[in-house]
Structure formats: C-alpha cells, structure tokens
Amino acid sequence: MGVAPTLEDVLAAAGRIAGEAKRTPVLTCASIDAIVGMRLFFKCENFQKVGAFKFRGATNAVRMLDEDEAAAGVVTHSSGNHAQALALAAQRRGIPAWIVMPTNAPAVKRTAVEGYGATVIECEPTLAAREAGAAQVLEETGATFIHPYDDPRIIAGQGTAALELLDDTLGLDAVIAPVGGGGLMSGTCVAVHGLNPHVKLYGAEPENADDARQSLEAGALIPVGAANTIADGLRTSLSDLTFDILREHLDGLPTVAEDEIVHALRLVWERMKIVIEPSSAVPLAACARLHPELAGKRVGIIVSGGNVDLDRLPWMTGSPA
Amino acid sequence: MGVAPTLEDVLAAAGRIAGEAKRTPVLTCASIDAIVGMRLFFKCENFQKVGAFKFRGATNAVRMLDEDEAAAGVVTHSSGNHAQALALAAQRRGIPAWIVMPTNAPAVKRTAVEGYGATVIECEPTLAAREAGAAQVLEETGATFIHPYDDPRIIAGQGTAALELLDDTLGLDAVIAPVGGGGLMSGTCVAVHGLNPHVKLYGAEPENADDARQSLEAGALIPVGAANTIADGLRTSLSDLTFDILREHLDGLPTVAEDEIVHALRLVWERMKIVIEPSSAVPLAACARLHPELAGKRVGIIVSGGNVDLDRLPWMTGSPA
Numbered sequence: 001m002g003v004a005p006t007l008e009d010v011l012a013a014a015g016r017i018a019g020e021a022k023r024t025p026v027l028t029c030a031s032i033d034a035i036v037g038m039r040l041f042f043k044c045e046n047f048q049k050v051g052a053f054k055f056r057g058a059t060n061a062v063r064m065l066d067e068d069e070a071a072a073g074v075v076t077h078s079s080g081n082h083a084q085a086l087a088l089a090a091q092r093r094g095i096p097a098w099i100v101m102p103t104n105a106p107a108v109k110r111t112a113v114e115g116y117g118a119t120v121i122e123c124e125p126t127l128a129a130r131e132a133g134a135a136q137v138l139e140e141t142g143a144t145f146i147h148p149y150d151d152p153r154i155i156a157g158q159g160t161a162a163l164e165l166l167d168d169t170l171g172l173d174a175v176i177a178p179v180g181g182g183g184l185m186s187g188t189c190v191a192v193h194g195l196n197p198h199v200k201l202y203g204a205e206p207e208n209a210d211d212a213r214q215s216l217e218a219g220a221l222i223p224v225g226a227a228n229t230i231a232d233g234l235r236t237s238l239s240d241l242t243f244d245i246l247r248e249h250l251d252g253l254p255t256v257a258e259d260e261i262v263h264a265l266r267l268v269w270e271r272m273k274i275v276i277e278p279s280s281a282v283p284l285a286a287c288a289r290l291h292p293e294l295a296g297k298r299v300g301i302i303v304s305g306g307n308v309d310l311d312r313l314p315w316m317t318g319s320p321a
Numbered sequence: 322m323g324v325a326p327t328l329e330d331v332l333a334a335a336g337r338i339a340g341e342a343k344r345t346p347v348l349t350c351a352s353i354d355a356i357v358g359m360r361l362f363f364k365c366e367n368f369q370k371v372g373a374f375k376f377r378g379a380t381n382a383v384r385m386l387d388e389d390e391a392a393a394g395v396v397t398h399s400s401g402n403h404a405q406a407l408a409l410a411a412q413r414r415g416i417p418a419w420i421v422m423p424t425n426a427p428a429v430k431r432t433a434v435e436g437y438g439a440t441v442i443e444c445e446p447t448l449a450a451r452e453a454g455a456a457q458v459l460e461e462t463g464a465t466f467i468h469p470y471d472d473p474r475i476i477a478g479q480g481t482a483a484l485e486l487l488d489d490t491l492g493l494d495a496v497i498a499p500v501g502g503g504g505l506m507s508g509t510c511v512a513v514h515g516l517n518p519h520v521k522l523y524g525a526e527p528e529n530a531d532d533a534r535q536s537l538e539a540g541a542l543i544p545v546g547a548a549n550t551i552a553d554g555l556r557t558s559l560s561d562l563t564f565d566i567l568r569e570h571l572d573g574l575p576t577v578a579e580d581e582i583v584h585a586l587r588l589v590w591e592r593m594k595i596v597i598e599p600s601s602a603v604p605l606a607a608c609a610r611l612h613p614e615l616a617g618k619r620v621g622i623i624v625s626g627g628n629v630d631l632d633r634l635p636w637m638t639g640s641p642a
Binding site: 025027030046047049051266269270272273274275276306310311313315316 | 346348351367368370372587590591593594595596597627631632634636637
C-alpha cells in the first residue's frame with residue numbers, strides 16, 4: 001500500500017531518526033577484496049540497535065505518527081527483527097506496541113520483544129492467523145498497523161543506511177543489498193539513485209527464495225511459497241509497492257545457493273571479525289555472479305543484521321544448513 | 322631490553338604506520354553499558370590487519386630498521402599473532418622474515434605466516450628450543466630479532482591504538498587493556514598518560530596467568546609458569562621493561578576467573594556483533610571488579626584481537642573452556 005517514497009522522504013527520515021538509530025561504520029577487508037576481485041565497502045547494520053537495519057524504518061514510522069495516533073500505539077505481526085525494532089521504537093517514544101507472534105517462535109525472540117516493553121500476542125503459525133491476530137488488536141485498541149516492508153515510511157527509513165554509506169564512501173560504482181520483502185532494497189534504490197543515478201544497483205536473493213527474480217522476469221508479482229533457506233530474513237515475498245520500486249531501479253538480481261551463503265557467512269566472520277546473520281552474507285555470495293560487470297569496481301554492500309543463535313551456527317555439527 | 326618509549330616515540334610510530342595499519346573504529350553498545358553500569362568505548366583492534374593490534378608494533382619496528390638492517394630481514398619466535406604481524410610487516414617492506422614456531426603449533430597458524438611470505442622454522446615446543454632456533458637464524462642471516470613485547474619500538478607501536486582511542490573519544494575517565502607480556506598495556510600507558518595524566522589506567526589479567534599482579538604486589542618480576550587460561554594471548558609473562566612501565570603507570574590490575582572470561586566473550590559476540598578472541602574479553606570481565614571506582618564513568622577498552630577457531634568456540638560442547 002502507499003506510493004513509493006522519494007529521496008526527500010529518505011532525507012526527512014534521516015533527520016527523524018538522528019540520535020535514535022546509530023550511524024554505523026563502513027568497514028573494508030583487504031583479504032576479501034583479493035578473493036572477490038572488487039573493492040568492497042560494508043555498511044554494518046549488524047551494529048544497529050536491535051542488531052538490524054529494521055530499527056531505522058520502525059523508528060521513522062513511529063516518529064511520523066501524530067500525537068493521537070501515537071497514543072493509541074502500534075501493532076505488527078512478525079517473529080523477526082522487525083518485531084524487536086518496532087517494540088524498541090515504540091518504547092523510545094513512550095507508546096504501547098503489540099506484536100503478534102506465532103506460537104512456534106523461539107522463546108529468545110519473545111523475551112527480547114517483551115524486554116522492550118511490548119505486549120506479545122500468540123497465534124497459530126499461519127499467515128491467516130497472524131493477520132487475524134493483528135486485526136483483532138487493531139479493532140480493540142485503535143493502534144496503527146506497521147507492516148515490516150509494505151509501507152513507504154518503513155522504506156524511507158531503511159533507505160537512510162544507503163544514504164550514510166554514500167556519504168562515507170567516495171565514488172561507489174555499485175551497491176548490493178539482500179532482497180526479502182524488498183523494504184531494504186527499495187529504500188536503497190530510492191536513496192542511491194536519488195543521489196546519483198549512475199550508481200548500479202543489485203539485489204541478491206537465495207535461489208531457494210527467488211520470488212523477486214521470478215517476479216522481475218515475469219513482469220508481475222509472483223509470491224514464493226514456503227521458502228527453505230538458511231537466510232531466514234529473506235523468506236518473505238515482495239509486495240506490489242516494493243516490486244514496482246525494484247523493477248524501476250535494479251540493474252540485476254543474482255541468486256545464490258545455500259552452500260554459497262554459508263561459505264560467504266563464514267568468510268565474513270573469519271576475515272572481518274564481525275557477526276552477521278545468513279541473510280547478510282547473500283550479497284557477498286552474489287559477488288561471484290557479478291564479477292563480469294563489477295571486477296575492480298568500488299562496491300557497497302548493506303550488511304542487514306547480526307542476529308544469530310550462537311549455539312546453532314551453520315558450520316556446527318547437527319545444525320541446520 | 323631498551324628504555325621505555327615516550328609519547329614522542331608513540332607519535333612518531335603513528336606517523337610511521339599511517340597507511341599501513343588500519344585506523345580501527347571505536348564502537349559502543351548501550352545494552353552492555355546498562356549491564357556494567359559504565360559508558361564503554363571499545364577500540365576494535367580485532368579489525369586490525371592480521372586480526373590483532375600486534376600489526377602496529379611489528380610495522381613500527383620493521384619501518385625503523387635502516388636500509389642495511391632491513392635488507393638482512395627480521396626473525397622472531399612466536400606461534401601467535403606477533404608471528405603473523407611480523408610476517409606481514411616484513412612482506413610490506415619487501416624484506417625477508419623468519420618465524421621460529423613449535424612443532425605443535427596449529428597448521429592454520431603456520432599456513433597464515435607462510436601466506437605472508439615468511440619462512441617458518443620448526444623447533445621443539447620449549448622456550449629453550451625457540452630461543453636456540455632464533456639464535457641460529459640470527460647467526461646464519463644477520464637478521465634483526467624482533468621480540469613480541471620486550472622492545473621499545475614494539476611498545477611505541479602498540480601505543481598508537483590508545484592514541485587513536487583518545488583522539489576519537491572525548492573525555493575518557495579511564496582505559497583498560499589486557500596484560501600478557503605487557504607490550505599493549507605499556508604502550509597504552511605511555512600514550513594515555515603522555516596525553517592526559519588524569520586518565521586512570523587499568524590492566525586486566527586472567528587469575529590463571531596473574532604474573533603481573535604477583536609482580537606488582539611483590540615489587541619484583543615474578544614470571545608465571547605454564548599458564549592454563551582460555552585467554553591464550555595472555556599466557557606470557559612481563560619483561561623487566563614492561564614491568565617497570567606498568568609499575569609506574571597502573572592504577573589497578575584486576576584479575577578474572579575463566580568462567581567470567583567466557584561470559585564476557587559471549588556477551589560481546591551477542592550484543593556487539595563482533596568476533597573477539599578470549600584475551601580481548603578480559604577487560605570487560607574486569608569491569609565488575611572496577612565498578613566501585615568506575616560506576617557511571619567513560620571507560621575505554623582496547624579490544625586486542627579477533628583470532629579464534631570458529632570450529633572450537635568455548636561454548637560449544639567438547640571445546641576447551
């Protein structure tokens with residue numbers, strides 16, 4: 001729903017979230033550059049509050065509510081980073097938040113959301129039950145529903161990461177971001193092409209959750225079924241809004257296999273000494289596909305988040321891979 | 322051996338290593354601040370080249386050699402981060418390096434050193450054998466021996482990390498660094514008190530390798546035997562030179578138990594999303610001991626390095642702890 005945000009919306013979001021979200025550093029790594037044959041600049045949203053870029057969009061959306069709307073609170077359905085992000089953004093504005101979560105969500109996620117003062121509402125683990133749960137909260141409370149990506153306020157907020165990346169890194173030739181629901185990629189497109197239409201833009205997706213590629217090839221939105229990928233942040237499908245933005249801006253959308261994601265993940269941990277989640281390794285894994293176009297170029301990568309279970313890393317025996 | 326470096330030596334080192342070593346970022350973490358009750362500023366030398374601060378000292382020492390000395394190369398005995406640091410520093414100046422390493426050193430360490438173009442010389446895993454191996458190389462090649470910490474050039478180089486920390490962080494009340502051989506702590510003392518004698522300085526040590534505490538209490542150097550600590554970078558003992566510097570500057574030297582180190586290690590990985598080695602968790606673990614003096618204060622922590630075996634993390638079953 002809604003119309004695509006503009007660069008002005010992203011700039012306004014940057015002003016709104018200043019002092020709330022962190023200005024995360026851009027890191028480089030000579031040994032990974034040598035391996036991929038590009039000069040990579042990693043925008044480290046794994047260091048963002050709640051451990052993911054999601055805090056940017058959630059904060060922008062919460063800060064844009066007028067006083068009456070804000071007093072009634074916010075609601076979403078999510079078991080991922082958006083849930084924590086919205087909970088913390090609401091807490092910092094001092095307004096209530098309700099998070100509808102499936103009964104099979106990990107206890108640690110529920111605890112984190114409750115730690116930020118939000119109320120968790122359990123539902124059956126189906127999309128229908130999640131939507132029904134959220135609808136019920138809306139009816140009872142008059143709260144505002146904040147979708148994780150199908151919302152121009154969210155997209156504008158996510159775009160602020162790319163804004164900072166371009167501000168801190170001179171002369172980028174291209175930017176790559178992971179594509180799940182498309183909120184981060186859409187905000188990145190609006191910010192980057194708003195500032196400089198000559199910078200190439202690439203999305204990166206798991207082969208096992210390639211709804212965006214299928215949609216772009218077909219020229220129409222094709223939602224993915226139950227996606228089986230270790231990149232759990234990328235299992236969702238585009239919305240009409242994010243599909244339209246990606247179709248307008250993307251120069252390419254490489255997909256990568258599961259073993260390539262795990263390999264790239266471990267490479268980043270070992271060489272860059274940062275903890276990133278599997279979704280964040282997808283753009284680096286995609287660099288091999290993009291080498292014909294980007295060899296020797298200066299390429300920005302948005303590292304989306306760092307929320308992993310340290311007891312279940314993909315290279316441990318018995319872990320899901 | 323040698324006399325203690327001065328602030329001028331550290332400043333000169335900073336000029337010498339500029340463009341060679343990375344200027345690493347200073348990171349903060351609100352949730353860890355809330356847990357320890359201080360405002361912490363982490364100087365991230367885990368992002369340094371070769372994954373540790375050691376590259377600073379090694380580069381300074383290698384760059385200080387005159388042309389004739391440099392042509393004959395450098396030698397050291399080490400199986401740790403200093404070995405890789407010296408190998409890379411020598412490679413970047415284009416001079417040979419010989420690293421004497423015990424036969425029981427992990428293959429990955431040997432491979433890394435050889436990857437930087439150094440020649441590895443194997444010896445029996447005793448200090449006597451290591452020193453004999455190095456002496457033989459010296460005799461055969463005329464190379465310069467570069468000790469990992471008992472050397473004013475090394476200490477001055479390590480001090481540049483604290484220089485940058487103070488430059489990037491206004492109004493620090495205290496700085497904490499881990500203490501093994503004392504090179505990093507000594508450089509930190511010289512840099513920090515050279516710039517501002519009012520900043521408090523603390524070393525932090527494992528209880529199981531508390532030679533520095535014993536030495537400071539006794540007023541004389543007491544080397545530690547075979548130290549059994551997960552903080553493998555801190556198993557070495559002070560030298561006369563580093564002991565003298567620490568005795569002059571330190572305001573305290575708390576020690577911590579092994580389980581406290583593992584707890585702090587995991588906290589940093591989980592909350593800050595950075596990969597640090599156990600030695601680097603020792604100062605954070607020591608914050609609990611320092612709370613009476615430092616509650617609410619602005620405290621810098623030197624994160625010494627990030628070289629860990631991702632297949633053998635301390636919280637994994639069957640790993641050493």
